[in-house]
Amino acid sequence: MKKQKIEDIFSSMEDFSSVPPPELWGQIEEKLDKPKKKKRAILWWSAAACLLLGLLLPSILHFSSSPQNKNFDNGKGGFENNRVVLDEKINDNTKKGNINSNNNHNKTLDSVTNVSSTKDKLNNSKATQEQESAVAHANSKNKTNKKDSESHMQLPNNNVPNQSLAVQNFNSSEEKSGARSSKKSILEKDKFSNTKGIAEERVAFGKQNKFNSTAKKQLSNSIFNDKLVPKNNNNFAFNTESSAGNTNASKQNAAVYKNEKVSEKTLAANTKDNSKFNTAALSKKDSMQLAELQNLEKGILAPETKKEEKDKKDKLINKKEKWALSVFAGVASSENTKNEKTLGNVNDSKQSNSFGVKTKYSINKKWAVGSGLKINELGQSVANVSYVSAKGNALFAPGEYASNSNSPVSQASSNSDYILISNSTKEALKGDNIQSGKLDQNLRYIEMPLEVSYSVFNKNKASINLNTGGFVGKLISNNVALDGHSIGENVTANDYVYGSTLSSTIQYRVYKKTNVFVEPAMNYYINPLNSQSFNQFQWGLNFGLNVSF
């Protein structure tokens, strides 16, 4: 009796096939419908988490750093929370103007730090301290639609097993060698190609694709236009009998077809050739199936083949790029989210510009960390602020108003001789010198952010990242202007600020490693002023250029 190795005994198992139970297709359909929801849910949850984190972080830091937020009130509710405190330059000018004034009133202008106490004296009212308590509400309502999409595709019970085909192609030896050489090149390409997280990635098949060694039984050579096989003499063997695990039976071919000319290049040519099959030998059912498969192939094949090389190049670039350097500039708008008031008037939003450089390091495909430098401006604008100007008025003395009226004069201006008056006290003051104007305050910082970035979308040339993190800023410019004229500085401004930031970067590759991006962002400044409130929330929109390397 002839002897053989164990591999030979089991060689028949190489082509082992078995028709799966019919209910499996239904279960696969169910699973196919579910993951989409999951993925979407994950995306929304992560976006919501980032948003929540971005909003909660500043609040937590804010309340942990300043347990008491003190605000002064004149007892009549006239003064709201804010006071504009101006330069110490005030002193000389006010002294000149206040010849007849009470010494106490002069003293009120002597020192900026004494403003609170002098105000108390002027008002003859109690300075009451109110402790504001703010609660940060973060409501996140997540509604999930759990509408189970039912499959419209009803598979007849006997559909799967009966229609399953054991298909075999018997390639000529010439084809095999051709196919193998092509496999080799394919796999070498595979080694370098960056496929996206599919299970396929894990296989390192080395120089030869062993799975393709079974190509002799692959319908795919004919179904999917395999360009690399120069001459494809595919023989289709359709086994119309479906019997579980019976490959021998599958070899009882209903018909054998020879495809003499298969075009190397186009699917159209391929389908043309296929139409040359000896259809007489095909049963109607089989030819219909074949036609459907060809249509199927068209659907898969059409747009992808041409872009392959380009995609590969892009992926190769992506793979190497760890660092990115960006320059950006944009607009920002500081918002009054707490309805804060200054001198009885609501603080309005203020637009400003920002610009800077940023660098990012990719930790992996999804995550990156970044930092940089940014010049940004936080501001607020208060309309209809009442003030008294002593400019050109030799007889003007701020103290006059105070002594006559017993009502507060909130702030005094310095080099231009301005006294800012709150709304509530404006009525109480007599005189024609009271004017109103627009008060602008700008605090410019150089900031250093530290951000974590998560890639939520990355396909072809486009990508979307969500960024969140914190920043520290150093005050570099401090200006208070009344009707466009600078009247000094806000002396309660902190030299160093910190806060949190949340942004989304939408990026598009324009040339090799160069990208353009747009970045909607929001920043929260925790401590712009040391004892007063100020616009702390800022929207921003940056536009920039990004180079990866």
Add this chain to the structure above:
Amino acid sequence: MKNDREGQLKIYQLFSPVLYGICLKYMKNEDDAKDVFQEAFVIVFQKINQYKFEGSFEGWLKRIFINKLIETLNKKKKESFFLDVFDPDTDFVEEEELEIIPMEQEKLLEYIRDLPDQYRTVFNLYVFEKMKHKEIAELLNISEGTSKSNLNRAKHILQKRILSIKNFKTA
């Protein structure tokens, strides 16, 4: 294509027998084979747009299935899978040549599935997928030596079983 249920069904009908056969060869019991079969097919349809038309479609499908099978086996026996233990009894036993005994596929499948997971996986990859030990080692994250010894042990076990049948028949 990704959401074309009819197209998906066609692919399923065409390739499911071969792929289900692979699952049966790699998994010890049929329930596990069914589970992996479903999960792998879901991956196939989710990732079908990533098929680059490099090589055959069936080869691509098989790769996904085998990766999924190995992943499942690894999860099942994370600690004991692919232990690199030297066994002189089997590692250096020369392979015997056996007389041809016509055997049914079902019987052969039973023998394969009776093998311990680690032996069965290496045996399947080496004998049916024609992979080299180096490639198997890379895929399974084991040493080449382990791959070789697992294969020898698998062969040894199968040999014993076939011989026992032969002896039974001749007796």
